[in-house]
Amino acid sequence: xxLLRSWLAPAHTIHRVVQVSRRQIVLLTLLxxxxxxxxxxxxxxxxxxxxxxxxxxxxxAEQERVIKLAAGVIHQEMDAxxxxxxxxxxxxxxxxxxxxxxxxxxxxxxxxxxxLASQKQIYDxxxxxxxxxxxAVRANFNDGNPEIVADQNLQDKHDRYYxxxxxxxxxxxxxxxxxxLNIEQxxxxxxxxxxxxxxxxxxxxxxxxxxxVVLNYLGQRLRDKLSALEGQAGKIWLxxxxxxxxxxxxxxxxxxxxxxxxxQRKLANRSPRLWQQMEAAKSGIHQSxxxxxxxxxxxxxxxxxxxxxxxxxxxxDADRYYWTIAVELPQSTLQAANLALLKKLWAVYGAxxxxxxxxxxxxxxxxxxxxxxxQVVEKVVDNLPMLIAYVDAExxxxxxxxxxxxxxxxxxxxxxxxxxxxxxxxPAYQAAHPYIEQALAGEAVTFERQLADKGPGMHxxxxxxxxxxxxxxxxxxFYVMVNDVSLIKESERRDSRRMLELxxxxxxxxxxxxxxxxxHEINQPLAAIAMYSAAGQRIxxxxxxxxxxxxxxxxxxxxxxxxxxxxRRVRRFAQKGEHQSSPVDxxxxxxxxxxLLDHEARSQQVEIVLELSEDLPPVQGDHVLLxxxxxxxxxxxxxMLRAQTGERRITLRTAFDAHLVYVExxxxxxxxxxxxxxxxxxxxxxxxxxxxxxxxxxSRSIIEAHAGTLRYKMNPEGGNTFMFSLAREAR
Amino acid sequence: MKPHEPRVYIVDDDDAxxxxxxxxxxxxxxxxxxxASAEAFLAVASPHMRGCLLLDVRMPGMSGLELxxxxxxxxxxxxxxxxxxxGDVPMAVRALKAGASDFIEKPFNEQDLLxxxxxxxxxxxxxxxxxxxxxxxxxxxxxxxxxxxAVMELIAVGDxxxxxxxxxxxxxRTVDVHRFNIMRKVGVxxxxxxxxxxxxxxxxx
Numbered sequence: 014x015x016l017l018r019s020w021l022a023p024a025h026t027i028h029r030v031v032q033v034s035r036r037q038i039v040l041l042t043l044l045x046x047x048x049x050x051x052x053x054x055x056x057x058x059x060x061x062x063x064x065x066x067x068x069x070x071x072x073x074a075e076q077e078r079v080i081k082l083a084a085g086v087i088h089q090e091m092d093a094x095x096x097x098x099x100x101x102x103x104x105x106x107x108x109x110x111x112x113x114x115x116x117x118x119x120x121x122x123x124x125x126x127x128x129l130a131s132q133k134q135i136y137d138x139x140x141x142x143x144x145x146x147x148x149a150v151r152a153n154f155n156d157g158n159p160e161i162v163a164d165q166n167l168q169d170k171h172d173r174y175y176x177x178x179x180x181x182x183x184x185x186x187x188x189x190x191x192x193x194l195n196i197e198q199x200x201x202x203x204x205x206x207x208x209x210x211x212x213x214x215x216x217x218x219x220x221x222x223x224x225x226v227v228l229n230y231l232g233q234r235l236r237d238k239l240s241a242l243e244g245q246a247g248k249i250w251l252x253x254x255x256x257x258x259x260x261x262x263x264x265x266x267x268x269x270x271x272x273x274x275x276x277q278r279k280l281a282n283r284s285p286r287l288w289q290q291m292e293a294a295k296s297g298i299h300q301s302x303x304x305x306x307x308x309x310x311x312x313x314x315x316x317x318x319x320x321x322x323x324x325x326x327x328x329x330d331a332d333r334y335y336w337t338i339a340v341e342l343p344q345s346t347l348q349a350a351n352l353a354l355l356k357k358l359w360a361v362y363g364a365x366x367x368x369x370x371x372x373x374x375x376x377x378x379x380x381x382x383x384x385x386x387x388q389v390v391e392k393v394v395d396n397l398p399m400l401i402a403y404v405d406a407e408x409x410x411x412x413x414x415x416x417x418x419x420x421x422x423x424x425x426x427x428x429x430x431x432x433x434x435x436x437x438x439x440p441a442y443q444a445a446h447p448y449i450e451q452a453l454a455g456e457a458v459t460f461e462r463q464l465a466d467k468g469p470g471m472h473x474x475x476x477x478x479x480x481x482x483x484x485x486x487x488x489x490x491f492y493v494m495v496n497d498v499s500l501i502k503e504s505e506r507r508d509s510r511r512m513l514e515l516x517x518x519x520x521x522x523x524x525x526x527x528x529x530x531x532x533h534e535i536n537q538p539l540a541a542i543a544m545y546s547a548a549g550q551r552i553x554x555x556x557x558x559x560x561x562x563x564x565x566x567x568x569x570x571x572x573x574x575x576x577x578x579x580x581r582r583v584r585r586f587a588q589k590g591e592h593q594s595s596p597v598d599x600x601x602x603x604x605x606x607x608x609l610l611d612h613e614a615r616s617q618q619v620e621i622v623l624e625l626s627e628d629l630p631p632v633q634g635d636h637v638l639l640x641x642x643x644x645x646x647x648x649x650x651x652x653m654l655r656a657q658t659g660e661r662r663i664t665l666r667t668a669f670d671a672h673l674v675y676v677e678x679x680x681x682x683x684x685x686x687x688x689x690x691x692x693x694x695x696x697x698x699x700x701x702x703x704x705x706x707x708x709x710x711x712s713r714s715i716i717e718a719h720a721g722t723l724r725y726k727m728n729p730e731g732g733n734t735f736m737f738s739l740a741r742e743a744r
Numbered sequence: 745m746k747p748h749e750p751r752v753y754i755v756d757d758d759d760a761x762x763x764x765x766x767x768x769x770x771x772x773x774x775x776x777x778x779x780a781s782a783e784a785f786l787a788v789a790s791p792h793m794r795g796c797l798l799l800d801v802r803m804p805g806m807s808g809l810e811l812x813x814x815x816x817x818x819x820x821x822x823x824x825x826x827x828x829x830x831g832d833v834p835m836a837v838r839a840l841k842a843g844a845s846d847f848i849e850k851p852f853n854e855q856d857l858l859x860x861x862x863x864x865x866x867x868x869x870x871x872x873x874x875x876x877x878x879x880x881x882x883x884x885x886x887x888x889x890x891x892x893x894a895v896m897e898l899i900a901v902g903d904x905x906x907x908x909x910x911x912x913x914x915x916x917r918t919v920d921v922h923r924f925n926i927m928r929k930v931g932v933x934x935x936x937x938x939x940x941x942x943x944x945x946x947x948x949x
Contacts, residue, residue, distance in 0.1 A: 548767040
């Protein structure tokens with residue numbers, strides 16, 4: 014479940030804004046489900062076809078087997094009968110009878126026949142018929158109650174076809190009648206009793222033919238045996254050479270050649286095509302609208318006699334005596350089998366289709382969700398107010414968002430495939446080239462520059478290249494993100510201008526506050542000059558020691574320069590001037606500020622100590638502004654020391670490391686109110702009486718504009734330290 | 745103890761100003777001595793110093809006002825000219841109230857400064873002369889006998905001879921003799937002179 018959820022929700026935040034279309038999902042589900050169903054149906058159809066073919070061939074094989082079995086049964090039965098007949102033509106009792114035909118021998122014979130009939134149970138009648146056509150000895154099976162027929166009941170059969178046919182035969186020949194219904198006393202037995210009459214001429218020891226043995230074989234026995242073979246393969250038919258049924262589809266179809274009311278019941282009438290086929294071939298398969306019929310012609314008497322037996326009796330015309338066995342399999346059986354198969358297949362197929370639709374539903378949901386997700390992402394990417402692109406390792410654009418059109422005036426489709434050199438133009442490309450190399454080397458880079466758009470406008474932009482790595486770690490390209498920061502830059506420039514103005518105002522204010530001190534300081538050299546010159550004048554007017562005048566003039570010169578230096582320092586500090594970035598020596602600034610504030614410090618009995626590091630590397634910045642920062646910090650320290658009764662000292666310290674240059678202003682004054690904390694840098698927050706609360710704010714603004722940091726901390730031994738750090742000037 | 749020679753003392757932390765002052769004073773043949781800080785001057789200060797002190801009020805370490813206070817404590821009686829910067833007038837006023845003679849604002853006219861120094865030196869001279877006379881008078885009064893001193897005290901409050909005699913229970917004539925002796929010892933000829941000298945030598949009375 015967890016796995017499923019994670020699979021269905023790969024985007025964790027954006028998927029909440031994705032609204033999937035229910036209608037599209039339903040449509041897609043139907044479409045996919047149908048397609049799946051059709052695809053699934055193919056193996057089922059193939060399987061069904063193969064299986065029904067298989068069924069059919071199995072059934073055919075079964076039919077064939079049944080036919081073979083049936084033929085075997087027929088041959089076996091006929092052989093047994095013929096064997097009995099041969100025996101009856103030669104056994105002792107018949108010989109004795111023929112040698113001495115009397116009551117005793119005839120009784121012996123009759124008992125023999127009775128024994129046969131009762132033992133075998135396949136003969137309806139066992140008879141010996143004399144040449145005159147009268148029955149001499151007869152035993153009847155009598156439907157299970159065998160009896161010897163009394164003399165007075167013996168019949169004359171001289172006109173019966175089997176008698177006549179047999180009369181023509183020589184010893185060693187056997188007559189076999191067609192299978193028909195027994196006729197007793199000129200009428201067909203009821204129920205009909207199918208019989209085959211087997212007859213063989215019997216000769217006495219002298220070789221004279223004296224009569225014949227006739228066996229009435231009960232055809233029903235054969236029919237029962239064949240019926241027992243019926244099963245899956247279908248109904249067994251037995252047809253005689255004329256096409257009448259000995260065993261038929263129904264009992265009513267049988268015996269058309271015996272019963273006059275059924276004379277039309279023959280195969281030729283019922284299925285002429287099958288009949289033609291049977292006449293033309295000994296075996297075959299016939300397919301009708303209703304059934305499959307497999308047939309084969311059988312010669313029941315057609316077994317060859319054992320070799321080397323001389324007086325072996327054989328049936329005459331064995332090669333013309335034939336039946337046709339047919340197995341009729343109704344199509345309905347086949348269809349029923351197929352139907353069962355189909356039912357099974359449909360059940361399985363139905364289940365699979367249901368599953369297929371479920372899968373299709375899930376798939377449709379995922380597809381639709383991903384599509385909508387992609388649309389959302391695309392919309393966002395296109396409408397972001399920045400340029401987004403993907404560039405491959407050959408520096409060709411492979412993707413651009415719509416913002417490119419607004420910037421370069423080219424549709425993303427037009428940019429696609431162009432190189433960066435082509436799109437950006439040579440100068441811009443050359444400027445970006447080192448960064449491109451870096452990105453292709455696998456390093457994410459961000460840089461600022463100005464970029465010209467399609468019009469005359471220039472934009473301040475922040476460009477980021479984000480390398481795209483293959484899973485093997487090879488760089489395939491990089492993503493380009495170009496953010497237009499013109500407005501921010503403009504605002505920064507405005508802020509910077511305001512900061513500069515404010516800084517200037519603040520400097521002027523500082524000057525105003527310092528006016529007394531400045532006047533004071535400048536008065537020192539002026540006073541000295543005035544006195545030296547006066548002294549000189551007096552010497553010149555009087556007669557003093559003139560040798561000193563030269564020294565005094567030199568002193569005057571020095572003091573004039575000193576005054577000039579003060580003026581220059583003050584002017585330089587207060588100037589508005591051009592603010593420009595140049596290498597700045599913070600040590601020199603420290604010295605200048607110390608000089609500027611020396612007089613004020615003295616008058617407050619404050620000692621300013623310089624602890625300047627030698628070889629301080631320069632920083633990049635504006636000299637006037639950085640000097641103002643140090644000035645403000647020292648001045649703030651002076652203010653803090655006003656309330657100090659103990660030691661009054663300000664230490665100006667510089668230091669540097671591999672990256673930064675540090676300036677520290679430490680005082681021994683009372684600590685800043687801890688409640689003020691970082692707010693000490695806020696405008697108009699002041700810890701001292703009469704303070705404007707601008708100096709530290711401006712200082713921080715200036716340092717931040719120089720990409721540096723200004724911090725405050727309390728000295729562990731008391732007093733305050735303000736420290737700022739700036740990056741060393743790049744070499 | 746003999747007082748020092750009167751001279752101009754300069755206390756200023758600014759080397760140039762100090763040296764220029766020296767040059768100026770030297771050019772008018774004034775004797776001067778320079779000190780770079782209040783502490784340095786205080787180390788050598790003594791009540792016997794005579795002359796004028798040019799003192800810069802604004803200095804690191806001990807300020808001019810503080811030095812002025814300490815000098816007074818130590819009984820150093822110099823004429824003090826305070827040198828102030830621009831806008832330090834309130835401080836100068838405080839210095840004057842504390843007993844400074846004068847103040848001058850930088851940058852100053854050198855003649856102005858020299859005049860003030862001269863004035864201070866004259867004042868110093870007068871002061872010292874007066875102090876000497878008073879000292880002598882006090883010494884003479886110290887030679888009076890107790891009876892003469894008692895008579896003198898009554899004369900000083902303006903009593904007549906008869907009243908004094910009545911108070912002391914002595915003859916009028918004896919009072920006159922004592923007065924004669926007193927005037928002789930003190931070395932004055934008139935009563936007015938005697939009274940003036942007495943009041944000068946005894947300012948508390």
